[in-house]
Amino acid sequence: MRGRHGRVEAITIITPVRGWWSWWLRLSWPFARGNPLVLRPLLRLAFIHFAHWSLIRRGRGRYLLFQSNFNGDVKQYVDAFSLTVPGRMRLMWGGAHGFPGPRPMERFKRFIFGRAIPADHYWSAYPEATTRMVTDALDIRARYGEVDAIEAGPEAFAAAYRRFIIAVQNKL
């Protein structure tokens, strides 16, 4: 299937935006970048590997490019944006031509899918992994040294091992 490699899927959306909206985006993005208040709800969605919004300028046209690499069903993905971060969707797409608002969900989905462009070629370096698997694996890797570095005798090692396994069991 185009735009999918294993459990990872690509979505690409290009929407024309009003000139003044492109100014809003360019001015607001530096403040949004790295801002936990903006990012936290989006990161909590937990199925995005990488997502980017960019501005395209072509002649007199301005376009918002959205690209995401994610896991799961694309309809549920768009539903999640509508349900959990509607304010952020409005702040991103509010000035896009034809944007109906993040709710009701079905109208928002028609807007998104009406502008989604399938990838002609797509590849992932870890196609078998969901975002949760990756973040869990990185957390485990960070703590792995707690056990691996133990030079003590078997009892002390076993105690450290048990503590480690209990700490990471939900990530395995």
Add this chain to the structure above:
Amino acid sequence: MSTGVAVLLSVRPDRLTALREALAALGEPEHSPLARLGQTHMARFVVVEEAIRDGPCLLFSAEADAQASSYLALVAERLPEAEPVWEQCRGYPGAGDPASVARWLAEHAMPAGFSVRPYPRSTVTEVREALDLRARLRDFAIRAQDLEPAALQRAWREEFG
């Protein structure tokens, strides 16, 4: 820190069929030549036919463990399979000089304005190693659950050295 790299290239309308054929020739993801670019987390080629009023375009984008200019130099140097793709795009300088191709790609690069990246500081290698470690630990935890401490420590050393 990984970087979102995106390049948008104009395509002549009479070259769209050739472009799609060149992209189809890259094959299924399991055999993609993009796998040779070790710094690539994920990458895509997208033919944009109607969304942009000025005419058809090709979008090439990737999440990479490199700054955009370095990554595009890598693409120019190590992805000869992309030459039939780039040939359909306006302004392509030709295959003879990867540095020229890298410059041409960089001239058409767009920075990401806003990004969501749950693990921005992890390289492809680190992610793969972490996933491998997770799988091995899961298997080990199952095997080792009833081992006495000395046997547990021996088994750990055998598995994780």
